[in-house]
Amino acid sequence: MGHYTKLDLDRYLNGDMNTLAKFLCRHHLRHCYECGKLLEELRSDNDLSRELRLAAERKQQAEKICNGRGDKTVMRLEEILK
Numbered sequence: 001m002g003h004y005t006k007l008d009l010d011r012y013l014n015g016d017m018n019t020l021a022k023f024l025c026r027h028h029l030r031h032c033y034e035c036g037k038l039l040e041e042l043r044s045d046n047d048l049s050r051e052l053r054l055a056a057e058r059k060q061q062a063e064k065i066c067n068g069r070g071d072k073t074v075m076r077l078e079e080i081l082k
C-alpha cells in the first residue's frame with residue numbers, strides 16, 4: 001500500500017475516517033517514518049491554529065464583558081492583549 005497524503009492524515013487526525021481506514025492508517029503509521037513525520041507536521045499546524053483561534057475567542061469574550069463598562073476599560077484591555 002502507498003503512502004498517505006496530507007489530506008488523508010488530516011482526516012485521520014480529525015477523526016474523519018471510518019473505523020477500518022483508521023485502523024489501517026494507524027498500522028501504516030507505526031511502520032512508516034515518512035507518514036509519521038507528515039502527521040507530526042500536521043499535528044503542530046493544528047495546535048498552532050487552535051491556539052490562535054482560542055486567543056482570538058478569549059479576546060472577543062473579554063471585550064464582550066467589558067462592553068457597557070465604558071470605552072476606557074476596553075482600551076486598557078486591548079493594550080494588555082497586544
Ligand SMILES: [Zn+2]
Nearest residue numbers: 003004032035
Ligand atoms: Zn507511509
